[in-house]
Amino acid sequence: MSGAQKIAVTVTEIVPLNELVTRFKFKPTDGSLLPTFSGGAHTVVEMKDGAITRLNPYSLMSDPMDQTAYTISVRRDDVGRGGSLFLHRNVKVGDQMTISYPVNLFSLDLRAKKHLFLAGGIGITPFIAQIKQLERTNGRWELHYATRSVALGSYVDELTTKHPNEAHIYYDDQEQRIDLKNLLDGQPLGTHVYVCGPKGMIDWVRKTAADEGWPRESIHYEEFLAPKSGKPFEVKLAISNKVIQVGEDESLLEAMEREGVDAPYLCRGGACGQCETDVIDYRGNFIHRDHWLEDADHKSGKKIMPCVSRFEGKTLVLDR
Amino acid sequence: MTIQFNDETFRDDYSFHNSAWAIRRFPFPFHEDSYMYSVNMEQHRGGPAGSIFEKRFDVDEHYLSEMRDRAMVLADDPLRCQSLPHMTLAGWDLLELIMVSKSEDYPELFELHRNGNTWRWVNKPMGIDDTFTFLDEATLPYGPLEYITRQAQGDFCVLDQRDDNLWMDAGIVTTQADWSLDFDIGMNFFEWHAPVPLAHEKGVFVRALKFLLNIQQGSPARRLNWTMTVNPLLDTSPENYHKWGIQKTTLTPENIGQKQHLRVELQTFFRLPRSNALVFPIRAYLCSFQDLMTMPKWGRRLHRVIRDLPEELATYKGFIDNRTMMLDYLSKFDDGLPTSDGIWPEFETEPSLNLSEDS
Amino acid sequence: MSKFEFPPSIRSRPIYRTLEPRKGPAHLLIADAAGAEAMLDMATTEMMQTAHIIYIPKGADFGGKLRALNPAKYYEGPSYAASVSRIRKVLADAKMGLQVYLAGTEGLMGQAQLEATNAGIPHTAIQCEHRGSVARRMQCVHCKGITEDVEVDPFICSHCGLNLFVRDHYSRRIAAYQGVCIDAEDPGNVPPSKGIYE
Numbered sequence: 001m002s003g004a005q006k007i008a009v010t011v012t013e014i015v016p017l018n019e020l021v022t023r024f025k026f027k028p029t030d031g032s033l034l035p036t037f038s039g040g041a042h043t044v045v046e047m048k049d050g051a052i053t054r055l056n057p058y059s060l061m062s063d064p065m066d067q068t069a070y071t072i073s074v075r076r077d078d079v080g081r082g083g084s085l086f087l088h089r090n091v092k093v094g095d096q097m098t099i100s101y102p103v104n105l106f107s108l109d110l111r112a113k114k115h116l117f118l119a120g121g122i123g124i125t126p127f128i129a130q131i132k133q134l135e136r137t138n139g140r141w142e143l144h145y146a147t148r149s150v151a152l153g154s155y156v157d158e159l160t161t162k163h164p165n166e167a168h169i170y171y172d173d174q175e176q177r178i179d180l181k182n183l184l185d186g187q188p189l190g191t192h193v194y195v196c197g198p199k200g201m202i203d204w205v206r207k208t209a210a211d212e213g214w215p216r217e218s219i220h221y222e223e224f225l226a227p228k229s230g231k232p233f234e235v236k237l238a239i240s241n242k243v244i245q246v247g248e249d250e251s252l253l254e255a256m257e258r259e260g261v262d263a264p265y266l267c268r269g270g271a272c273g274q275c276e277t278d279v280i281d282y283r284g285n286f287i288h289r290d291h292w293l294e295d296a297d298h299k300s301g302k303k304i305m306p307c308v309s310r311f312e313g314k315t316l317v318l319d320r
Numbered sequence: 321m322t323i324q325f326n327d328e329t330f331r332d333d334y335s336f337h338n339s340a341w342a343i344r345r346f347p348f349p350f351h352e353d354s355y356m357y358s359v360n361m362e363q364h365r366g367g368p369a370g371s372i373f374e375k376r377f378d379v380d381e382h383y384l385s386e387m388r389d390r391a392m393v394l395a396d397d398p399l400r401c402q403s404l405p406h407m408t409l410a411g412w413d414l415l416e417l418i419m420v421s422k423s424e425d426y427p428e429l430f431e432l433h434r435n436g437n438t439w440r441w442v443n444k445p446m447g448i449d450d451t452f453t454f455l456d457e458a459t460l461p462y463g464p465l466e467y468i469t470r471q472a473q474g475d476f477c478v479l480d481q482r483d484d485n486l487w488m489d490a491g492i493v494t495t496q497a498d499w500s501l502d503f504d505i506g507m508n509f510f511e512w513h514a515p516v517p518l519a520h521e522k523g524v525f526v527r528a529l530k531f532l533l534n535i536q537q538g539s540p541a542r543r544l545n546w547t548m549t550v551n552p553l554l555d556t557s558p559e560n561y562h563k564w565g566i567q568k569t570t571l572t573p574e575n576i577g578q579k580q581h582l583r584v585e586l587q588t589f590f591r592l593p594r595s596n597a598l599v600f601p602i603r604a605y606l607c608s609f610q611d612l613m614t615m616p617k618w619g620r621r622l623h624r625v626i627r628d629l630p631e632e633l634a635t636y637k638g639f640i641d642n643r644t645m646m647l648d649y650l651s652k653f654d655d656g657l658p659t660s661d662g663i664w665p666e667f668e669t670e671p672s673l674n675l676s677e678d679s
Numbered sequence: 680m681s682k683f684e685f686p687p688s689i690r691s692r693p694i695y696r697t698l699e700p701r702k703g704p705a706h707l708l709i710a711d712a713a714g715a716e717a718m719l720d721m722a723t724t725e726m727m728q729t730a731h732i733i734y735i736p737k738g739a740d741f742g743g744k745l746r747a748l749n750p751a752k753y754y755e756g757p758s759y760a761a762s763v764s765r766i767r768k769v770l771a772d773a774k775m776g777l778q779v780y781l782a783g784t785e786g787l788m789g790q791a792q793l794e795a796t797n798a799g800i801p802h803t804a805i806q807c808e809h810r811g812s813v814a815r816r817m818q819c820v821h822c823k824g825i826t827e828d829v830e831v832d833p834f835i836c837s838h839c840g841l842n843l844f845v846r847d848h849y850s851r852r853i854a855a856y857q858g859v860c861i862d863a864e865d866p867g868n869v870p871p872s873k874g875i876y877e
Contacts, residue, residue: 005538035537038596064594101538107596109482110406113799133594136455137409185704187775190799213703213776215804217483266534274534399823483801500820506852507691514691515848558820558859562841565863641864 003044003055003265004100007034011095012069021122021154022088023073025062029096033067037102039130040194040222043070044100044268049086052250053257056083057224057267059126059196060102064133070099073154075122080226081249105272106196106222108133113190115141118178118205120197121148124155126222127196131163144178146170146197180205184212194220224269225289227251230310236317237261238280252306261320263306270308277304277318284313322428325384325445331392336552338611342381346607347372347584348615348663349544353624355633357519359528364542364588372586373542376421377472378603379429384445386473386495386554393494393555394470399502400557401466403478403490410478410490411465412455413592414599418468443471465490474586474603477501479509479532481598486532488512489597495554495604497547497583498561498638517632535598537591544663545585545602548639548646552581552606571642576649577610580642582622609649615665616673619653626650683813686876688847693785695809697721703778706730707769708750709791711759713811714783715741721780722748731769735759735787739811759787766791770798782808786816786827789854802851813876818855819843825855831872833861842869 013025028034037060047054058072077084091097106126108115115134117127124145134141143163147153149171159167170176184193193214195205202221209219229249236243237256246255253275256263266272270290279302288298290305297303304311304318328335338346349355367373372380394400403411419441423432431442437454448471452459460467469476469492478490486509493501504512509529510520519525535541549556550568571579586603613619626634627647634640655674660666685695698721706726710718715734719741722730730750735758736742746753756762770777779795781788788807796802814828824838832845836858843858850857862869 004536036593037537038594041596101536102593103536104596107481110409110480110595111404111799184775188799189770189773189775189777191775211702213701213778215801217801217803218775266536272534500857502823503818503820503848503850503853503857507850511691514689515846520690558857560821562821562860562863565860566866568864 004103006046006098006100009070009097009099011091011093011097013071014091014093017073017154018152020152021073021075023061023071024087024091025069025071026097026099027069034070035101036067037064037129038104038107039064039133040106040108040126041102041104041129042106042126042224042267043072043102044266045072045087046098046100047083047086047091049082049090052254054081054083054086054254055265055268056226057269059106059129059222061125061128062132064129065136073122073125077226081229083226103266103272105267106194106220108139108194109192109218109220111190112192113140113188114192115139116183116187116191116193117141117143117145118180118193118195118197118201119143119145120195120201121146121152122154123196123198123201123223125196127194128155128159130194131159131166141166143167144170144183146172146176146178146201149173180208181212184209184214192218192220196222199223222271223291224267224271225291225308226269227254227308228289228310230287231312233311233313233316235311236315237320238317239320246310251308252304252310256306256320263320265307268307270305273305275305275307277306277320278302279304279316280319281315281317282311282313283315284311286311323379323381323383326381328382328385330385330389330552330554334551334553336382336385336606338607339381343607343611343614344665344667345371345380346612347544347586347605348582348612348618348621348665349546349584350621350625351661351663353621353659354628355625356630357522357524359524359531360543361528361531361541362543364540364590372603372605375425376540376588376590377418377425377474377601378586379422379426379473383473387446387471389554390470390492390494394466397559400494401469401492402501402505403463403465404506407465407478407480407490407595407597408457408463410480410592410595410597410599411463413594413597414476414478415464415468416454417590417592417599418472422472446471466492472601474601477600477602478592479598479600481533481596484533485509486529486598494557496557496602497545497585497604498556498558500558503558515636517636518630532589532598535589535591537593540588540590542586542588545587547583547585547637548642549581549583549606550579550642552608554604554606568638568642571645573645573648576645577613578608580609580646580649581606582609582612609646613653615667615670616653617659617666617670619650619673620655620657621659623647623650623654683809683876685809685813691849692847693789693807693849693851695788695807698780698782698806698808700726701778701806703776704729705773705776706778706780707733707773707795708780708782709733709762709766709787710745710781711735711783711787711811712737712739713741714781714787714808715739715745717782717808717810718780719744719748722750727751733762733766733769735762735783759790763790763794766794767798770794773798779805780808781805783810784812784814784828785809786814786854789816789849789851793851793854796851815845815875816855817843817845817858818850818853819858821860825853826858829858830874832875833869833872834858845875 008029009026015023042057062071266274273292287310289308422430433440440451475493479486480489731752732750817829819836822839826837844861846857848857
């Protein structure tokens with residue numbers, strides 16, 4: 001079986017935070033305690049959306065010490081394929097759902113002398129759990145959180161009330177920007193930077209830090225990509241000896257699962273590397289979207305990450 | 321069943337012994353008649369009733385004596401238990417994992433009563449009844465890692481996970497196959513395995529690391545490893561090698577059956593939830609050659625494995641000088657009959673030893 | 680002086696490369712003896728404006744040339760032990776982005792690297808280039824004592840007197856290679872010592 005262990009849960013609370021973001025609370029259906037987790041962990045939420053089973057990762061944002069419930073915050077993506085829309089529109093308090101055990105691909109480096117968090121939009125969620133963890137263990141941290149506007153600033157009030165000295169907020173519509181170069185300049189040795197937000201923000205932070213002489217190991221980032229829709233395509237799976245069709249609104253990974261081919265995964269967002277698959281033969285173009293493979297791998301035509309990447313062309317044969 | 325704990329030693333007079341029950345459940349590590357490194361991992365989700373795989377942390381008849389031996393090693397050399405400063409949370413994770421597992425798996429021996437962060441831990445065999453505050457080091461006599469592993473058989477390595485690697489950043493190591501925690505602490509997965517021959521070239525460690533990095537909460541894994549030890553000595557440390565090394569030269573054809581021990585490690589791997597570290601318990605089981613030979617299948621197979629083992633491995637595992645004597649002894653228990661697949665002794669179905677007079 | 684090519688070895692043995700200037704707000708250069716030559720080969724005028732050079736000559740005569748690079752700060756110490764408190768202070772005051780360059784003997788680089796990693800710099804971000812003596816800093820695994828500048832194998836532990844063979848297994852945290860008793864299984868049978876790379 002692929003993916004982490006599963007937990008049967010019941011939705012116990014749904015709180016719309018603003019026009020785009022809604023918070024969901026899950027408790028174990030059998031009344032037991034949930035596993036503890038480490039700040040930065042995510043859970044994969046299973047959604048039965050008609051004929052399609054969607055599995056989307058969401059960062060856990062509850063207190064890692066709290067074993068009674070998990071919470072996640074979901075930003076509605078109106079142009080996406082529907083995972084977030086499904087949660088926003090179809091899920092009701094009292095519904096029973098399946099989520100995965102926590103998996104952490106964005107954990108704190110506990111050696112850090114200081115943790116510097118950079119959040120963009122809904123990228124705030126893993127930091128909320130990490131801040132709770134660090135508060136419990138007397139860690140030193142600072143948050144710089146860029147959001148579109150006061151109205152869309154999820155958790156801004158909570159953060160600035162509880163942590164007036166550590167939390168710094170930047171509103172795009174007020175032309176406020178994180179002065180990154182200045183912020184990085186003068187941080188004590190042993191500081192680690194964590195960035196979660198849109199790809200452009202991650203790239204900007206990584207490049208600026210490298211230019212300022214920061215070691216690669218001191219920069220941590222996480223961005224879960226939602227799979228994007230695209231033109232349907234056909235794939236031959238050499239090991240399973242099957243030819244399958246990938247539909248417009250499903251990912252290659254989802255299509256393999258639909259056809260009963262057990263493909264490994266953890267994050268389903270192009271980050272963890274679990275679903276890396278060898279390409280045996282192809283004629284056409286890859287649409288690579290993952291963060292996992294190196295540029296050279298993308299160009300080689302020898303590897304694909306089926307969770308987020310697609311293909312356009314005549315022939316694609318995979319080692320699955 | 322109720323475990324009858326042995327009163328025995330792993331040094332000086334070496335009164336260590338296995339009961340018939342312990343021999344039957346001994347984790348014989350060879351599933352076929354030859355051996356080579358492999359990433360022989362499987363899920364650690366129980367096993368046959370009474371087997372060493374059944375519980376998350378096996379407790380057997382050697383428990384009290386092993387814990388007494390560990391206390392002696394630590395008194396002589398406190399550097400055998402170390403934790404780099406960032407690993408304290410992982411130490412609490414491990415304490416929680418062991419206390420929860422043992423109290424659930426052996427309720428007649430261990431009890432855990434939790435009221436918020438006030439925890440009461442009862443270890444009946446060792447006569448311990450302590451109340452402490454979870455995550456407050458000041459309320460325990462040792463750090464959390466040392467406290468709980470002074471009450472748990474086997475060595476424990478606690479590995480930090482970062483930069484796509486595992487780092488040996490904490491542990492307690494008193495029953496090891498000749499490696500030093502004090503020297504290796506802080507190393508990454510490839511570095512602490514650096515002295516192992518052949519396996520790097522075969523890509524074993526690259527594959528093993530990839531597997532271990534992806535072990536998730538709730539999905540522990542396990543494998544067996546093995547080596548040879550003359551006398552049932554648990555502390556075969558490099559630190560004391562200048563004292564115990566000489567014992568390897570005391571083997572004679574007359575005493576080898578009793579003195580030579582196969583030493584098998586049950587290695588398990590658990591993701592630790594609060595720290596995202598990985599704990600790697602290494603539980604050593606010892607069995608003398610003469611006790612192993614009571615299982616006809618094991619006698620036949622051990623002879624074939626030792627005979628055909630590459631020289632580099634026999635050297636690395638430290639028995640190259642004694643291999644000829646071992647084979648002279650073991651060959652008497654190999655009549656050439658085929659053996660069944662798998663590690664279990666099959667003592668009910670495997671034919672008994674059948675040697676003609678002139679063989 | 681030509682550079683020594685270390686033979687291929689196991690994964691725990693450090694690998695030394697050639698220093699190259701990197702971007703950063705400040706630069707810390709630490710060298711002993713012939714390590715000065717690596718610094719002279721690498722140093723740029725721009726880097727020297729924010730550079731701190733710490734040099735332990737060990738009898739070599741590069742002080743004048745290093746000083747002529749005109750670094751922002753220059754210090755010459757009589758020994759590593761005499762310099763280490765200064766190194767710690769420099770690292771305690773340093774900010775992220777500091778570039779660390781080490782050159783010279785393995786003992787010097789290992790010990791300075793340990794100070795830098797303790798201060799929070801990942802070891803992979805610290806550049807090291809070997810120059811000069813190939814002697815090793817050895818730890819006796821039995822008594823834990825360190826013997827500096829070991830050139831032969833086997834050697835006698837300067838603390839407990841055991842005959843030790845020289846392993847390639849190296850600990851960054853101890854900044855030393857491991858020495859293990861060579862005659863434990865046959866006391867007194869110690870082969871004659873020869874150079875480590877002979």
